[in-house]
Amino acid sequence: MDLLSRPLLNVGIMSGTQIEFSLPKGAERRQVSLVDGCVCYQGRLYPSLEFNVGSFTLYGVTIGVDFHWERSRDLDYAGILSFIVEGDKITAVNKVDVEEYLLSVISSEMKSSAEVEFLKAHAVISRSWVLSQLRSRRENKAKVKAARPKGMVDSPKRHIQWFDHEDHTAFDVCADDHCQRYQGLCMAVGENVRTALQETCGEVLVYDGKICDARFSKCCGGTTELFSTCWEDVDYPYLQSVKDPFCDTSDPDILSQVLNDYDLETRDFFRWEQRYTQKELSELVRKRSGVDFGTIEDLVPVERGASGRIKRLMVVGSKRKMEIGKELIIRRWLSESHLKSSAFEISREGTDFVLEGKGWGHGVGLCQIGAAVMASKGYGYKEILAYYYPGSEIEKRYE
Ligand SMILES: [Zn+2]
Ligand SMILES: [Zn+2]
Known part of the structure; x- marks a missing residue:
């Protein structure tokens, strides 16, 4: 290239x-x-x-x-x-300027007190992602929309939908979590963030000469997930499911490196629990989906991804049964905002529903908590990236 x-x-x-x-x-x-x-x-x-x-x-x-x-x-x-x-x-x-943008993104996404090697890993994947967005949007402006429509199967029996970044047509990326959180100059930029960007300036993650689609999420929950569980039905050799022995931590020093203050409001992410009475769940799903299932009688996982994230879930109501997916739809329909992940087991206590879950986010690619732990144990950013994106390499694309 x-x-x-x-x-x-x-x-x-x-x-x-x-x-x-x-x-x-x-x-x-x-x-x-x-x-x-x-x-x-x-x-x-x-x-x-x-x-x-x-x-x-x-x-x-x-x-x-x-x-x-x-x-x-x-x-x-x-x-x-x-x-x-x-x-x-x-x-x-x-x-x-793209490096200015990254300075803010890295500062918005993480504490500037984070370990330099962790920040460097993040700088490389954030840059890879944004450059690949830029390239695909500008090269195939018209083609992109036609060739990769937002995934959707909507019938009385199935609602399978996913959301990807191709939505934007008038600009390259948005400033929110849909793309990467960008809060302009308001984020105080620390010395470590500046160092991380300077030392990796222009570096991107590539596989077979092409910039990787370097996805990342907060916490995989112990195993990373495959692309096809969350988005289009394709998988990439560098987005395999890997075991992650690192992200099971409650060390406040590590967590405060990765999570900004408002994210610290959410601490139970490696393992979590959500309970609903049958009435609460039935009303919630009706409100969130716009579909009247009657009383929800059962939730049955139909297909799970490699990390245990549910890809297709059968919602069984007194009035109708519907298979829903992919992971983000499941997280939205079963929560006032979003369930932390779709990696959960369902059990009943009386008529109540108990969801016991693991991880926070889609779980594909780099696990931020795991990567922060790796950096604290002395791993360098190249080792961290090689761990979460097996087979990928780092290449410098500009000075
Ligand atoms: Zn966006
Ligand atoms: Zn992890």
Whole structure:
């Protein structure tokens, strides 16, 4: 593959019919609003609008959309601000140097006090992911959507759906957990994060000369999962299921390296339990799925992935039976927000349902807690990456 020059990335930050912002950051508030399908700014209409004054503030940015840590913040950013119209909303897009973007992503995702080798591993996979997004979107803009539609089988008997990153058409990546959490300049960047990025500048993970789809999640629960359990029905040689003896930890020093403060609200992730009365579960599933199952009488795993994550689950109600999947649908339909993972056993206590689960997230690729433990035991970032992405190599794509 050709060497890339250091690319600029288009990051979709927020959408709305009205967006408040400041130029430069912290200055007086201004606003744009949607009028007649255009961006209306100071009484004039524009098809799109771009500001390049070096920095800006956006007000009321939602982070953790739909997750239990969802909250709204005012955030500062570096680089160019543009407003584009997408459907019936305006989207604020930040054009930013890819290494700048990564500085913020790594700082948003993890504590800057984390071990350098762990941060380096994360820098490489975050960079790999974002460069592969950029390349596939720009090379096959039209083709991508046509060739890889969002997976969906919806019939009265089956609802199998998955979500991947191809959703964005107007920008490269979004700023939330759907892609990678990006909170602009608001994250204080620590020395370790800066070092990790400088020492791995331009390095990506490759397999057979192609940039890897380097997925990662919070905690695999003891075994990592296969791609096909969560997304499209394909698997990759470097995303095998591996045993992870590292992530069973409750060491607060390690956890505080990986989990930001609001993530520390969730500590029970290696093993967890969720209980529902039959009535609670029946109402919850009706509310979350929009499907009236009547009273839920049973939950039967139909197929599990290599880590134990349920890929297809039979929901048996008094009015109907339906097979649902993949893992994210199962996590959404069985929780007010999201179950931590779909790796759970189901038992009954009287009429109550008890879900005993392991892990947090889809479990594919690098396990963040496990990788942090490996770094604390003295493993280098290359060893960590080789462990979670067997057969992959590291290649420098730009200086
Ligand atoms: Zn996204
Ligand atoms: Zn793990």
